[in-house]
Amino acid sequence: MGVIRKTKAVSTVLSIFENKNEAKSVVSLIELVKGEMNKTTVYRILDRLEQDGIIHSFNGKDGLKWYAKCEGCSAHKHSDKHPHFQCTECDKVECLSLEVKIPALKNHKVDSTDILLMGQCETCCS
Amino acid sequence: MGVIRKTKAVSTVLSIFENKNEAKSVVSLIELVKGEMNKTTVYRILDRLEQDGIIHSFNGKDGLKWYAKCEGCSAHKHSDKHPHFQCTECDKVECLSLEVKIPALKNHKVDSTDILLMGQCETCCS
DNA sequence: AAATTTAATGCAACTTTGTTGCAAATACAA
């Protein structure tokens, strides 16, 4: 289906991702736009933006869903296979441009990989 | 805190992990022991077993929590850094003994990694 | 083998995340 209409709500959500290269949890997004739109709307907009390859989703360390802007994705080819880093102190998530090599698996067909590194981010390290 | 008393409920949960080398989602565990014990008890036993290093947990592809038996873990040193594989068709999860090399990250202190490969398992491949 | 202590359990109520159906509102094309 994807994004079809440029509504005010869609613009608001998009603008949150435009500026920074930082990932956002759905929970924090709902909080950010509280008063401006319904949480159901947030869920649905994120779905559509992901289907259009504008953002990508992944699971954070607590099993919560996070989203971030895709770099070079389209509706049909998602380049969202990069790893993510989540700080165990401040919970912030960053997209990493690392290339992680996964050894081949016998008798398995691997379609995608989720890699989450956890530890202390630059800010919380110092 | 950890496991202190060997109750019937603890034995039941342990026996589920003893036999097979297969991971179980909390949801499936609750279903398995339904009638025998309360879901709260399942959650609490899993917590204690994990703290004692007898099992380890990780997030499956849908953000659900899964558990599997540790191979060579203790309360203080968890060797649960191995990757997992989840089948996108039958949802089954396997622990992999692969060694995945993660390149060093500048200005970050990486303490642990979650790696989940997704695709078709041996059974669903053929 | 009782009595005592402390951990473990059951239960109900609750929180949080996420979903669904439907009516009303809005984008956009004709």
Add this chain to the structure above:
DNA sequence: TTGTATTTGCAACAAAGTTGCATTAAATTT
């Protein structure tokens, strides 16, 4: 500007997981 299909809000729901508290049952002590 009108018509139609998409988007939104709302309320109700569903599933995963948590909490408090009274009760039960291990393990220790006597």
